Amino acid sequence: MLLSTALFIIGVLGVMLRRNIIVIFMSIELILNAVNINLIAFSYQLQNGIGQVFAIFVIAVAAAEAAVGLGIILAFYRNKETINIDEMSVMRW
Amino acid sequence: MNQAIAFYVLSAFILGFAVLVVSTRNTVHAVLYLVLNFLAVAALYVLLTAQFLAVIQVLVYAGGIVVLYLFVVMLVNLKRPPEDHSAPQRHSWIGFGLTGLVLLELAVIIAYGSIAAPGPANAQNTDLAMYNVEKIGMLLYTDYLIPFEVASMLLLVAMVGAIILAKREL
Numbered sequence: 001m002l003l004s005t006a007l008f009i010i011g012v013l014g015v016m017l018r019r020n021i022i023v024i025f026m027s028i029e030l031i032l033n034a035v036n037i038n039l040i041a042f043s044y045q046l047q048n049g050i051g052q053v054f055a056i057f058v059i060a061v062a063a064a065e066a067a068v069g070l071g072i073i074l075a076f077y078r079n080k081e082t083i084n085i086d087e088m089s090v091m092r093w
Numbered sequence: 094m095n096q097a098i099a100f101y102v103l104s105a106f107i108l109g110f111a112v113l114v115v116s117t118r119n120t121v122h123a124v125l126y127l128v129l130n131f132l133a134v135a136a137l138y139v140l141l142t143a144q145f146l147a148v149i150q151v152l153v154y155a156g157g158i159v160v161l162y163l164f165v166v167m168l169v170n171l172k173r174p175p176e177d178h179s180a181p182q183r184h185s186w187i188g189f190g191l192t193g194l195v196l197l198e199l200a201v202i203i204a205y206g207s208i209a210a211p212g213p214a215n216a217q218n219t220d221l222a223m224y225n226v227e228k229i230g231m232l233l234y235t236d237y238l239i240p241f242e243v244a245s246m247l248l249l250v251a252m253v254g255a256i257i258l259a260k261r262e263l
Contacts, residue, residue, distance in 0.1 A: 022120055022166060026127050029158065030111050033134055036146075044141040049228040052143050053237050056229070059146075059153055060244040064251030066158045070165045071258030077169050 025069050032062045099140055106133040124162045131155045145226045 036055045043051025110130035117123045131154040138147035233241050 022162065022169070023115070023123055026114055026123060026162065029127065029154070030114065030130070033131070033154075036150075037134065037137065040138055040141050040143045040146060043143065049225075049232050050236075052146050052225075052229055053232045055143070055146055056149065056233070057240060057244050059149060060248055063153055063158060064247050066161055067251050067255040068258070070161055071255035073165060074168060075258045 021073055025066065025073075028069075029062060029066065032058055096140065100137070103133055103137045103140065106130075107137065120166050121163070124159060124166060127162070128155050128159050131159070142225065145229050 036058050039051040039055045039058070043049065043055075107130060110126050110133060113126040114123050114130060117126060131150060135147040135150040135155070138144070138150060
């Protein structure tokens with residue numbers, strides 16, 4: 001529990017403090033990993049396999065999110081030549 | 094006792110690599126630390142009797158997602174470090190205050206939750222460990238069949254979406 005919380009906090013700090021959008025995506029992966037650790041820890045404590053099933057779903061969603069997010073980064077970089085989120089304030093160009 | 098030692102060592106590795114991922118300047122190094130972090134998490138899964146998930150973690154995260162990240166880092170090809178200029182409006186004390194409140198709440202929840210944490214039942218301890226894949230597969234294909242299919246549809250849609258986004262023009 002404490003490990004999961006600490007990893008979650010590191011991920012949140014990464015999202016808030018970094019300006020590089022790729023590092024922000026990696027921080028989101030860390031957050032999802034923290035959630036997975038929590039699910040599996042409870043699955044171990046309660047001797048119940050359902051937590052592991054949910055962790056599989058979380059992994060699937062994380063993979064989908066990474067694919068789509070990195071596609072968005074590539075499309076954006078091709079248009080704007082930047083990966084700094086402070087410059088990503090436009091919705092149209 | 095051995096299990097506790099292994100748990101704490103792995104926890105130290107996971108947290109250390111996570112800090113390195115967030116704090117490293119070089120993005121490629123951050124991705125490589127992310128691989129090490131995922132491998133340590135997979136080892137922790139084995140410790141927590143989730144062998145199937147450990148394998149999935151190594152395959153999907155350390156194999157797939159990290160390669161994807163590395164490709165994007167190479168493609169984006171940083172010409173200048175993106176953290177050079179600072180944005181003063183981001184240093185908002187309201188944000189720090191709210192963050193502190195949330196962390197305090199989490200700490201209180203953990204403090205109350207960890208007092209009466211039950212240990213795993215030893216009698217059934219080997220059951221989930223020995224027949225891990227069978228149990229997971231049974232749950233996945235009976236009780237959680239519809240979420241499983243929805244997840245597969247989500248992956249299909251994500252794949253199509255990523256291809257469309259990455260195409261130069263339609």
